[in-house]
Amino acid sequence: MSAETPAEETTESEYRVSTLELFFDLVFVFTITQLTRTLADDTSPLGFAQAVIMLGVILWMYFGYVWLTNAVPPDTTVRRLLLMVGMGGFLVIALAIPNAFGSAGAAFGIGYLIVNLVHSGLFISAGGPGSAAAMARLAPFNLGSAGLVMVGGFLPPTARAAAWIAAVVLMIVSPYVNRRHGEFRIRPAHFVERHGLVVIIAIGESIIAIGIGAAGLPLSLSLVIAALLGLVLAYQLWWCHFGRNQDVRAEHSLAAMSQADRARAALSAFGWAHAPILLGIVVVCVGLKKTIGHATEHLYLSGALALGGGAAIFLLGQALFRHRMSIGTSTWRVTGAVAALATVPIGLWLAIAQVAALVIVFGALLAVEEKQRA
Structure with a gap:
């Protein structure tokens, strides 16, 4: 299929995110919460690896549903009912996350297969000539990746991890083996x-992490300061992604491209x-959860990391x-990543001090970027 010019493509009707899609995303909120809780309970290298595998598997199909509703508006009863079935599959996945590498592996795999079948069926039947093909x-x-996830759910933990890693690898290589994705x-x-909303959902999890970390603790001055610093850090994550109309610039950049x-x-x-x-937001949420209740103590290496x-x-x-979107320099973001890692020793000394240091790092990063734009 030959590429159309951007001018020709802009005649295609645009629409905004529907309330049903927002409803769908509520299940994803629960998925992120479950992943954060599971990682917070086991911050060992193995626990982190398992969380990354599960997030990779889940994000592939969640993003798949973003592509789906971008091509197939949920504007008929059948489409809405099928999306509800997909939501049910995601809910089963979310419920299985805490013990996905244990007794709930089969439920995780079956839920994932349901999500996949609904996605492929609805996309092929209603996606339009180019997208459906x-x-x-x-x-x-x-x-194939869904089959690996489902079969892996019935295997012992080590073999399960291998099957799920293979599924992630298949997901990553599939667009390059099948190079017709340009027809979407x-x-x-x-x-x-829609992608901006999922980032908002993930950042919102940081606020939930603050609340969970503070649950049952006396409202001391150190707790209030730690919570406020966590809120500032969450705001800075938001500003990095949405500040200075980055999302609008990304939209304009995308619209200017050929199909x-x-x-x-x-x-x-x-x-x-x-x-x-x-992933970074989820990991930061884990760190905040561990910090809030121990603000005036030192963090273990896992919490500081x-x-x-995560930042x-x-x-x-x-x-x-x-x-990739050509919407600004990336140099200072990479520099900020190095500076964020440099705060780990501070957390090993005092938890609240590391959160404050990260606030300073992000503040300096955003200030430098703003000065460059002036």
Whole structure:
């Protein structure tokens, strides 16, 4: 299929995110909460690896549903009912997350297969000529990865991890083995708005983490200061992603591309770059949860790494996103990631001091970027 010019593509109708899609995202809120809680309960290298595997599996299909509703508006009863079935599958996945590498592995796998079948079926049947044809070629890869996840759920933990890693690898290589993803039609306004909402959801989890960390504790001055610093840090994460109309600039950049380039940018900037952005936020949430209740104590290495490392992962994802969308320099984001990692020793000395140091790092980063734009 030949690429159309951006001017030709802008005649295609745009629409905003529907309330049903927002309802769908509420299940994803629960998924993020479950992942954060599970990682907070086990911050060992193994626990982190398991959380990354689960997040990779989940994000592939969540982003798949963003592509789906971008091409297939949920404006008929059948489509809405099928989306509800998909929501049910995601809910089963979320419920299984805390023990996905234990007794709930089968439930995780079955829920994932349901999510995948609904996605492929609805996309192929109603996605329009270009998108449906592209999805028909991609569906076997998606179903293959879903099969690995489901079969892995019935295997012992080590074999399960191997099967799920294989599923993630298949997801990553599938767009490059099947190079027809350029046929997907992307509506820029809806696409950018939907991805922005999932980032908001993840950042909102940091507020929940503060509340959970403070639950049952006396309202002391140190607790209030730690909570406020956590709120400031969450705001700075928001500002990094949405400040200075970064989302609007991303939408305009996407709209200016040809159909093929737009699909490739959608995959790299809103897929591969958003994965570390969301992972970084989840890991920061874990660090905040561990900090709030021990603000005047030192953190263990896992907690300090969660704060500094999570912030670094987030900023590296931001750098990749900005570079791919050509919406600003990435240099200072990479520098900020290095500085965020440098705060880890501070957390080993005093928890609240590391949160304050991260606030300073993000504040300096944003100030330098603002000065460069002036």
